[in-house]
Amino acid sequence: MTTQQSAAVPEEPVVELGKPDEFEQRPHREIRLVMVGLVITMLLAMLDNLIVGTAMPRIVGELNGAEHMSWVVTAYTLATAASTPIWGKVGDLYGRKGSFLVSIAIFLLGSALSGMSQTMTQLIAFRAVQGLGAGGLMVGVMSIMGALVPPRDRGKYQGMFAAVMALATVGGPLIGGFITDHLNWRWTFYVNLPLGAIALVFIVVVLKLPKVRSTAKIDYFGAALLTVGIVAAVLVTTWGGHEYAWGSKQILGLAALGVASLIGFCYVEQRVAEPVIPLQLFRNRNFTMVSIIGFIVGFSMFGAVTFLPTYQQIVQGASATNSGLLLMPMMFGMLVVSLAVGQAITKTGKYRIYPIIGTAVMAGGSLLLSTLAVDTGKFASSCYMVVLGAGMGFLMQVTMLVAQNSVEMKDMGVASSSATLFRTIGGSFGVALFGTLFVNQVNGSVKHLPPEVLQKMAEQGGGGEGMSAMNPATMKSLPPEAVGAYQHGIANGMHTVFLWGAVISVVAVAAALFIREVKLRGGADAAEAKAEAALEGAL
Template sequence: MAQHASGPPAVAPGAGPGTGPEGGPVDSRRTVLIAIGALLLGMLLAALDQTIVSTALPTIVSELGGMEHLSWVVTAYMLAATAGTPLWGKLGDQYGRKKLFQGAIVIFLIGSVLCGVAQNMPQLIAFRALQGLGGGGLMVLSMAIVGDLVPPRERGRYQGLFGAVFGATSVLGPLLGGLFTEHLSWRWVFYINIPVGIVALLVIAAVLHIPVRTTRHTIDYLGTTLIASVAVCLVLVASLGGTTWAWGSAQIIGLAVLGAVLLVWFVSVERKAAEPVLPLKLFRIRTFTLVAVISFIVGFAMFGAMTYLPTFLQVVQGVTPTMSGVHMLPMVLGMLITSTASGQIVSRTGRWKVFPITGTAITALGLLLLHQLSATSGDWAMSAYFFVFGAGLGLVMQVLVLVAQNAVTYADLGVATSGATFFRSIGASFGVAIFGTVFTNRLVDKLDHALEGQQLPPGIGPDQVAADPRDIAQLPPDLQPPVLDAYSTSITDVFLYAAPVVLVAFVVAWFLREDKLRGSVTAPDAGQTLASNPVERSSYDECARALSVLATREGRRKVYEKITAKAGYDLLPAASWLLLRIKREGAVEPAFLADVTPVPLRVITDASRQVEERGLARREGLQLLLTEKGMEVAEKLAHAREESLSQMLGDWWGPDRPTDLVKLVEELNAEVSGTDADRPYSPGPKRDHSI
């Protein structure tokens, strides 16, 4: 997926309170926080609709009919979001992100309303695609706007909030879907978006003020259309083959041939495109190619299972929609725990190959365990099986994005990230379709066998029972167990057939070469690993996020201890901060700093005394100014910080390093002395360990 324009944020990090890069007014910190809250609401809408529908699906297909179309309710959303993601990013650069974000909310809300009033499955599927188109815009633009609002050093903290939204919706989505379905109606799964979206729309209109950037792009509309068309053809073959049409039918063969022709056309277009949607040069990198294959398979297994497990729980186990969401929690928790742990371990140790190998092996084991499920399986056994499956997925998901980032040059950092997540998205769409085809084929055959020659109520037959699980209750009591068994084995057989596919990923993982991890490559956020649609960020944005995470992990005091030692001085960390602050401002008043920074007055007083005693600063009234010696020390401290940042970047910081990367390092370096002090004073306890 091609990256959108890279560059520094619209609000300069070094600007003082109340001024923008051109000296004009910018939002206060409170207003910025309100705007970010509205962005989080937008992200919440898109993230929630990836998971909230799963526990409502059995009820939806029962009411609207068409169990064979169940997979398309999920697939339509994912395909539309995947196809639209790169376009939203570039159009936002070109025409202004605020307007585009508002447009995405409107499209998403229209899609939600239409989904809520849908009267049949074809309508619902079409409206889900519209909803997914808006959802893709909400995802990519909300994170991009954060870069316009906050400086690089704080970007990781706020983007971490967006990652937390994904984690929360992974847990809450199935529960809320079950609650709405059971106590209101499945239609409220979609209607609930309306009030939340309206609030986000109004707040964004009122408080979000960001400069319109007019970065021009040569948007690859043809490439985007072609790759989306190829994906649709593949999913149609997978979902309709053997069900609606025979595998050898003219329709299925025609779709397969059309997909192949479109793929060849896509490759030809991408070779000539100025800004290709998926740069083919990435596939010359062996590690990226292997990551793409594994990502595809992980998406295949993850979303395929998450779509059909609620059907097993509600139809076979007879649990309520709400309780099916509760039963799904062990899988989600296993995924969150191991994805977070693996990402952190890799970031700190630099060793990563063990995780994709172990993760794919455990995922395959989890699928085999899910195959053992039956109508009589106990809660503890099911929870254990779900947890194992989720833990296996979590071990590999975070690491794949990290490995893709580590394998490319800085120029390709953004497209490598979006490329890895793109293949997971396509795998998810394909997996849901394949799971649905296998399930439908098995179910029809088993129901025919179970009900053959039996006396059935009028209007009830194998086709009716397959389309609407509620008809099982109308069958004679002696026929219900074999019908439930048909449903059970039809779903669990899907997991058995998926296990060999995941084992392919296990084999592929052994061929990954464990290159040394760059210092600037850190664990991606949950939005890059749990989302069903690809991440679209520039190389600049990805690097800023990573360095921001590293800076946050170091802590302010450690940063100043590190640069002081690197520069070769024996100074208090606060003294180094004070020197850099004076260098930046020209003169500072220590007592005033205590009011506008989180640094305690006692710490500032000790620092002031030290720099004066050593002849690094002199007093003029209440202010401190640098001496010639102090200016020399401040220059060395600033240079030491720049060196420490450049060391994290490794070979990205080469002789031909791009100007936006140089700009990023300069901004982060300036923020060491500026950002913390620019925060408006807010009453409350001050911490001595700030610096």
């Protein structure tokens, strides 16, 4: 089987693709200017759902579509997850700059159309368009940085992305609340347009990458199978236990479809010239191990982000208005550690120890959070969150760094999209499975209450499993024994969720122990790194 080669057109500075250890030396000023565009784009990708989530009650009230509200998020998530690996492959085959600009343009088009929506159906459709573009944003950011900056020097810049993540998590709900209260919910989408325009200008004017023309064709059949498999998996985790029972024919049918599609995808990918995700990448031990770790990081991180605000609002009485600020301790731990680790990797070129420490600290943070109770103070819970955030800080950028260092330059987009995809799917599974455990604990704690009280709680929470998401403001109308039982249920749910998170994190610790120290490409070590990478691929 032969692989079709790509020919570069020297209209811009050309980097010879396919050589894993060669990076064109770029002026620091050029890299810093490109990073401005990349950071703004990453901010767009992370802010969107957080801002829109705050405005959802107002959107539903105006468009009269409460029964379809979940699809506003689900359509975006499905389109993002399904398109992520395809964007990575398109960038590798036809040029990363062009595919990145197209993804930004699609995202902005979807944003503008979403803001102009007149019905819930239109909004859901346009959110899917927006999600298609969003799938290429994070992949483009990471693969372009991978093409511009040698792994040895990448630690200088990874702290910027950790800071963007912290800013988006804290600022998203605040911005969304301000826009909803003082402007109009449509501006939660329109706000993307000026930011996106600035990012486009920086990328078009400053970024210089090879323009690649390839005679190779996208593996459309494999891409279709992968898309079906990802969509089925996300729908199983989104609908399971909510829209349909876990044992229902709908969920079991989706699960069977997802498994069959992914098996078919693996079969096809071994027989095509340009696979969407080359399966031989998983023969590289480091690539496989960081993929497992990335999945578990997504699993734990999204679980924490989803359930911690509920505990702090319901049990600790924190304000819901500034819900983004509730996660500040975790983001602070993540940001500080990520900055320190990035500088240390740049200075020493060593990275193996950080995934080991990070997974162990993440497991410890989850174990500490599993001790949350009704009487746990805010200072103690904040300290536990700092520990969990620190563990993630050791891992968030290092996993991407190791994944990119494990492949040749021609597969940089695939490596970036795979790392992003595993983290996204991990988050989807984490929220779904933890959500089921959480709801069961809450319902089990209040089931002894009088029927009329249970009915009132169900009405406030949206019915059935909605009791786990009751409005803190309206809980004052409940009898004291109901409030106490509900708070104990929330605390029990947190204990169960984070205890299982700690157990699952042990798998990540085991995976981290199998990572080999392959020297990072760049600098005087390039030749030795090439030899070690070849040896690693043969093991």
